Amino acid sequence: VSVWAVVVAGGSGERFGAPKQFAMLGGRPMLAWAVDAARGACDGVVLVVPADRLDGRQYPVEKMVAGGASRSDSVRAGLEAVPADAEIVVVHDGARPLASGSTFRAVVEAVRAGADAAVPALAVTDTLKAVEDGRVTATIDRRGLVVVQTPQAFRADVLRAAHAQGAQATDDAGLVESLGATVRVVAGDPRNLKVTTPADLEVAQALVAR
Amino acid sequence: VSVWAVVVAGGSGERFGAPKQFAMLGGRPMLAWAVDAARGACDGVVLVVPADRLDGRQYPVEKMVAGGASRSDSVRAGLEAVPADAEIVVVHDGARPLASGSTFRAVVEAVRAGADAAVPALAVTDTLKAVEDGRVTATIDRRGLVVVQTPQAFRADVLRAAHAQGAQATDDAGLVESLGATVRVVAGDPRNLKVTTPADLEVAQALVAR
Numbered sequence: 001v002s003v004w005a006v007v008v009a010g011g012s013g014e015r016f017g018a019p020k021q022f023a024m025l026g027g028r029p030m031l032a033w034a035v036d037a038a039r040g041a042c043d044g045v046v047l048v049v050p051a052d053r054l055d056g057r058q059y060p061v062e063k064m065v066a067g068g069a070s071r072s073d074s075v076r077a078g079l080e081a082v083p084a085d086a087e088i089v090v091v092h093d094g095a096r097p098l099a100s101g102s103t104f105r106a107v108v109e110a111v112r113a114g115a116d117a118a119v120p121a122l123a124v125t126d127t128l129k130a131v132e133d134g135r136v137t138a139t140i141d142r143r144g145l146v147v148v149q150t151p152q153a154f155r156a157d158v159l160r161a162a163h164a165q166g167a168q169a170t171d172d173a174g175l176v177e178s179l180g181a182t183v184r185v186v187a188g189d190p191r192n193l194k195v196t197t198p199a200d201l202e203v204a205q206a207l208v209a210r
Numbered sequence: 211v212s213v214w215a216v217v218v219a220g221g222s223g224e225r226f227g228a229p230k231q232f233a234m235l236g237g238r239p240m241l242a243w244a245v246d247a248a249r250g251a252c253d254g255v256v257l258v259v260p261a262d263r264l265d266g267r268q269y270p271v272e273k274m275v276a277g278g279a280s281r282s283d284s285v286r287a288g289l290e291a292v293p294a295d296a297e298i299v300v301v302h303d304g305a306r307p308l309a310s311g312s313t314f315r316a317v318v319e320a321v322r323a324g325a326d327a328a329v330p331a332l333a334v335t336d337t338l339k340a341v342e343d344g345r346v347t348a349t350i351d352r353r354g355l356v357v358v359q360t361p362q363a364f365r366a367d368v369l370r371a372a373h374a375q376g377a378q379a380t381d382d383a384g385l386v387e388s389l390g391a392t393v394r395v396v397a398g399d400p401r402n403l404k405v406t407t408p409a410d411l412e413v414a415q416a417l418v419a420r
Binding site: 119121124125126127128129130131132134135136138139140144145146147148149170171173174177182183184185189190191193194196197199200202203205206207209210 | 329331333334335336337338339340341342344345346348349350354355356357358359380381383384387392393394395399400401403404406407409410412413415416417419420
């Protein structure tokens, strides 16, 4: 079974103040860590970067393509570059530099075993609240809730079908769920954080230094 | 205005495999870090530990009391030891060793400025899903949702009223919300993680080493 990864790093980093996927982490761009994690577990990697970065630094990937205006557009651009005979596609966020090889293997294995898709998840251990204008308006019952990470693995045909309509979503698994597909949950890893703010980057730097 | 902290560390560590608040972090029990953070920002500290630890290692706090069967029971035990003239009470989780002094000051300041309570919070940046039997059953709309940390500051009378009925809750702010009190949100810090699993402890160790 041929497994390809799409590493999505096409964003402009609005919340971070700059394209965060190129922020330095242990001497190389964050993105390079995400690519390495994907390479170790997949037969090929498509890397999606902002169009103005296509001519810059090269990464050890089979294909580099330009991202779109939204995350979903970028995933679609990457998916189009995945060979038609790939049977499993793993979507990974370039802002998650510390995903482990074992997390990649776990999601791929769950799809091999019959799921349409598989995602790494952690139990919600913090309290969740709804906020409006800096004031709490409700506390959310967190029982049965998980936070979901990437890499997320999919049967290639299911992911292509989910993206065929041009839908926008922050999460690919959500798109396939809306088709009625089965999404399995595997154990996530707290070290696999998503770097959204400079403080998150400091956490990642501490983990890399260790 | 007199500000007291209740550091809650009365749990048995069911998910961790041992009372995690005593796990070593940078050469001392995790709990000692939480106490230090509270000391720097409050006039007095009540530390709540399991009853069988009352005779063990001492910490630089005004009072040590035995916890109860649940987190809420432990908070109540701590609250009873807070002097009657304290006007603001800050509840902090012993499993959050890396809370900063500035987070303590921010929640206290919000209560001084008129809120009934104040909690540190971070935007939810990961996708949330509901899971049953290892399968995703729904994706939760995360817009407007935050994850809430401790320290949480309260007007002492409001917190005492909320706990007077012996209610059980994983979160003190939730109790005062149910009384109709105003809970303000201040900026949380991703480094202020709650240590729930051994992997979380590794993240904390990396942060401390740095």
